[in-house]
Amino acid sequence: MLCIRGSRLWRCPSARSRLLSAPMNTALTSSVRCRFAPSPTGNVHIGNIRTAIYNWLVARHHGGKFLLRIEDTDRERSTPEAVQGVLNAMDWLGLTIDEEPVYQSTRREAHLAMAEQLLASGHAYKEDKGNTGRGEAVIFRMPGEDMGFDDLVKGPLRKAAADLKDFVIVRSDGNPVFHLSNVADDIAMNINLVIRGDDHVENTYRHLALYQALGAPLPSFAHLPMIVNHQGKPYSKRDGDAYVGDFQAKGYLPEALFNFLVLLGWSPGDDREFLSREELVALFDLDRVGSNPAQFDLVKFENLNGQYMRALPDSDYKTQFTACLAEAGLIPDDDAYLDRVIPLLKERIKKWPDTAEQAHYFFSDHFSFDEKAVRKRLQREGALENLLALREAFAALPDFTATALDEALRNLAEQQGAKPADFIHPVRVAVTGQAGGPSLFELLEVLGRDRVLDRMAKAKETVASLNPSE
């Protein structure tokens, strides 16, 4: 027997075993309702948020709804801070929700009522396992037949009745268990597509049985492979290097992280990797989601982030750039100056926090010197003399422009039978304190005559103040 999933053919389990959920003839449509259901017991990490992103993308792609449910029933571990963390992460990444968030902790009575209903209909029973004295728990009775469902990313899955055991839905202390609450809320929220982590595949049989017992319509399921850490283990609450909040704090761009995370487990099928949000909404669908776990490669991500930085519209770039300067206590002289500085730096700042360090010398005379560079370029024999000679040549220039500066320097070098580089490097260090940076002559022009000449004159003190070792 063959059935259709997307455009692919799949061998289906024998028709004899009841196939639950019916996604093979339920194409995803604009009526799709999916949700992100995090438990706020720690920081949101990239594995969590990637699940949220896929849910959001599917909803947007099909014109359906994307909802949020905070599963905060674990009162010991759920904190308001963690809830806020989830909200912040989603907001930062632009994961807009279409209805008010549901807080699971407010639905306890409904969950318990559902357990009563199952008890009444004979789908559940009470038992004190091993007479522990803890009281009776409510146990759900599995149907006792083979079950299967067609996972939207993993294909057809099935399980023998013998491997499907009864399970607790209400603890002996009277608290509902995850399975009950989760299904009860999904039913209440009319969720018809559940996209969640791979760690829930085995739970799906239980959930499906619950839907059946309750007579509720069955949703479709899609289980996403995990994102694993460098040890190849799924990210846990303990993996401190993968929190979404940290990416935000470190100055990475949300669009870059969004783009990168989507690519961890999905690809458009061609060679594109730099995809705008609009393109992703248009292209993304579950049928191209892979089924093997992925590792987050920070280096590759930083490359993508750099591409986003360079592609940023000028106005956005300027706003952020200015904010970074302000944070470091640097105030641009004027807007026109800022507009001339930015193009020089734009392609070499890889993430926002690097801004102040790389731009410092443009906005203040109190910048630090790279000792290695000073030693190599200014403490050389004759370096200071060259510098002063060059300063005179620069000072004599009627126009302090890049081309004029360039010409003056090369002329002087030629006169002295030296290489242009012998002058270029010392000037750079004297004027910027750094070994590398933007094109020297443009940099000098933008910096302006006064600053440049002043700093060149001070080079001698600078060298002395650094108290040369060796």
Add this chain to the structure above:
RNA sequence: GCCCCCAUCGUCUAGAGGCCUAGGACGCCAGGUUCUCAUCCUGGUAACACGGGUUCGAAUCCCGUUGGGGGUGCCA
């Protein structure tokens, strides 16, 4: 233990029996551009876990092994 899932360069991946002497990206190496760093351009390095099948033909299908992951009545 039992059940389920997964397996292509170091990493993310393309691949739906012949288009694959396996393509792209990041990284790395070499070269180019340049005053440096960055950007950019060119070239190179590197993979179908293993063993059996099926087939004229397999990275692609089947079985097994190994490895990894998940689940397994009171975590979510």
